[in-house]
Amino acid sequence: MRHIADSKEQIDNLDRSSHVADSSWEQELNKMAEQLKTFLDKNGKEKDLEKSASIFHQMGLLYKEQSKQDDSITKKLSLIRSAALLNAAVTRQPGNQQFKQSLKDFCSDLLKTAGAKILDADLLKIAQEVKEMAKKMRKETNESLQQIKIIPYDVTIDEQKELEAEKIANIKTIQAQITETYKNMMKFVSSECEKIMENPPCKYSITGMGSLARCEITPYSDFEHIILLEEGAQEKDNYPQVLEYFRWFSVIFQTIIINLQETIIPSVAIPSFKHVIKPGEKEFFDAFTKRGISFDGLMPQACKLPLGRMERTKRKPWTTELIKPVNEMLTYLDKDEDLKNGYRISDVLMSTCQVYGDEQIYQQFSEGVRKVLQSGQPSHHERLMKQLNEDLTNFDAFKSLNALDIDSKCNIKRLVYRTSTLFISALGRLNSIDDGSSFAIIDQLNNNNIIDDETAHLLSYAIAVSCQVRLKVYMEKESQDDYVGEEQLYDIFDNKVFTNLMHTVGERSMVDYFAIVYNLQDFLRNEDDLINFRLNITLTPLDKFRTLYSLELNDRVISEWESYSQVQPPNTLSEDELWIRCYVAHAYCNMDINKDALLMLEWLEERDIEDLQFKVAVMHEKARCLYKLDRLQEALQFIGRVESELLNLNFSDSDKYSLRGHLAYISARCQYKLEEYQLAFDQFMEASECFARVDQRDEPLKEIIRAFCFYRIELCLYELGDYDAAINEAEKSLQHHEQHNGSVNDKCECYSLLGQSHLERDDYDKALKYFQTELDLRLQFVPSEKQDSDEDIKFARSNIQICQANLELEMLYWMSLTI
Structure with missing residues (x-):
C-alpha cells in the first residue's frame, strides 16, 4: 500500500523546495533576524515591543510574498509562518492600523490561494467567535477550581478518604466540561472551514489526540489532531486533488487558530531565527505571547497536525503526513520507518477521539487500533516495554524532586503530570485497554481485578491531583506555561519553588501524590511479569516519611515523627522503621537539632543492617552532624574509617565517587x-575530582557542588596568600555557576572573593568593579526594607568605600607628583 507522504511527487517537491528559495530572500530574512537580536535581552526576550513588532510585520509580508514563488508544500509553510508573524505584530501594537490591514489582506489572499469557494469569509471574525467561547470556558473553569477544598493534615482517615473522593469527582467533572467545550470549539472551526472550502471530495473525520483524547485537556492546550479519509479514497484518480483539498482545509484551520493570537512565534519554526544564533547564544523566545489554544508546532519533534512533518533536516531526512485513509493511517502503528519523528507517533495514535466529520470513519479507525492493541504481537509489546523503560528513566519522580534542589524553576508537566499519566497509560496498554482517559483506564483495571479498590482510589487521586496542579498553574498564569518559580534563585538552600507549588493544591495532596507515584513507578520498574500482573498499592508510614524527606519538609518530618513514635515500639528493627529514623535524623540535622540527630544516627549505626544504601545514608549524615557540632577531629577520624569501609561496598563506580566526594567535602x-x-585545599580538590566522575543522572547536584568546591578552593588559596591562584579559581567557580544555574547568592560570594583578592593585590579598580557587581545583584533580590540591616549588603558597601578611598589616595599621590 503506497504512502502518499512518501510519494515520488512529494519527495521531488520537497527536494526542489530546498533550492527554489531565492538566496536574496533568505538573506533578507536573516538580516531581519539579526536586527531583532539587537532588541532582545540575554535570555532572548524582547526589550522593545514596537521595534520587534515592526520586524515581525516585515517578515510576515516577506513570507507572504515569497509564497507566490514556492512549490505546493513550501507555499503552505510560508503562509502559516506569515500568519503567525503578522498576528505577532498586531498583538504587540494593537493600535497600528497598517498591521491590522496587512493581516486582513493576508486572510483574504489566503482564501484565493487555497481555491476557497467563499472568498469573502472573515477568518478574523471566526477567530473572534472562538475567543469568546474560550473566554467563557476559562471563566467557568476558574470558578470551579476555586470550589475544590484543600485537604488538611488534621483529619481522620474516614474524613480524608471522603475529601479525596470529592476531589476526584470534582476534577472528573471539570475535565469533562473542558473537553466538551474544547471539542465544540474545534467542531465550530471545522464546520466553518468546510463551508469556506465547500464540497468535500470524500467523507472524512477530524480526529483529536493527546490530552483532548485523554479527557485531560486544559483551557490553554494545543489542538493535536489528524484527518482520516474514507477508505478507498486513495484508489481514485482524483486522490492528489483530494489531498490538496484537505491540506488547504488544514492551512485555513490553522490560520483561524493563529488568529486567536495565542500561538508563540517559535512554534512555527522560522529558520532565520536559528541561522543567526551563534554557539552559546540564546535564540529568540516569545515571552510576550500568552500561549493558549494553538496547533501543535512545526518543529521537527512536534508536527502532530494534519500537515505533519513537511520539512526535511540533515538528521531526519523524511516527511510524515497525517491526512490519510483509515488503513494507511493504521500502518503508522507498526511500521518502523514511520516511527522516527521523536514524538512517539504510534503512541499518540493509540489514543484518539472523534471531533468532527463522519463518525463511521472514526469508528473504523478506532476498531483498527483496538485490534492492534489486542493482537498480542511481540513487536508491540517490545515497543511498549522499551518506551516504558525510557519513561521510567526520564520521568523518575524522585530524581526530578532531587533536581528541584538546584532548579530556580520546575516544569509541572514533567514533575507532576507526566510522572503519573504516562504510567497509567502504560498499564492500560499492557492490558489492551484503548480508552484514553486515565480515570477510565483505572476503572477498567479495577473492574478486571488487576488492581483492588484501594489501589484504584489512590491512582485516581493521583491523577486528580496532577490535573488540578496543571489546571491551576495555567489558569493563574492565563497561559500554557508549565514553569513554576523565578528566573533565578537568591539562595539555593532557600528554594521556595516547590513550596509555592504546594500552595496551589495543598501540602498533603502533593505529599500523597508523590508517595503514590513512587509506589507505581517502583512496581513497574521491578515487576518481572508485566503481562499477568496484579498491582496493589497501600501507603505506609515509610512512604510518607520518604516523600517528606525528598521534599525537604523538615518541620513536617519532625512533627510527624513526634506523633508516630508515640504509637510505635521504640526499638523496632524492621527495615522500614530504620529508614524512617534515618529520614528523621536528616531532618534534625537540617534544623540544627544536631544532638538529637547524632543520638539517632549512632543508634542506627549499631544495628547490623545489610542494606548498603542505608549504611551510606547513615555514614554521610553522621559525618555532617559531627561537623555541625564542631566535633571536627571526631568527624575526620570517622570519615577516615568510613573511606576504608567504602572500598568493600558493592556499589557502582558512580555511587562510590558520589560518597567519596561528599565525605571529602x-x-x-x-x-x-x-x-x-x-x-x-587538597580535600576540596579531591571532592571536585570525585564529583566530576559521578554520573549526571545519578547526581543532579554534582555540578553545583563542584562550583562550591571551586569557591572554597579559592578561599583556601586566599588564606594561603596566593591571590593570583585564588582569582583563577573564583573565575572558574563563577563560570561554573553561570553554566549550571547557580544561585544569585553563590555568584555574589564569588564576586566578593574576587574583590577581596584584587584588594589584597592593591588592584583597587578591579576590586571596586567586583564589589559593585556583588552589591547590585544583592540589591535586586533583598527587599528594600531589609537592605540596610542585611550583613552581606553592609559588607559589600564597606568594601566599596575602602576601594574608593584607596583610589582617591592614589589620585592625590599622582597629583602631588605633578605639582
Missing part, C-alpha cells in the same frame, strides 16, 4: 575550620 570543611588551609 565535609572533611575539607573540617580542615578549613581548623585553619589547616593546605589540607582543606
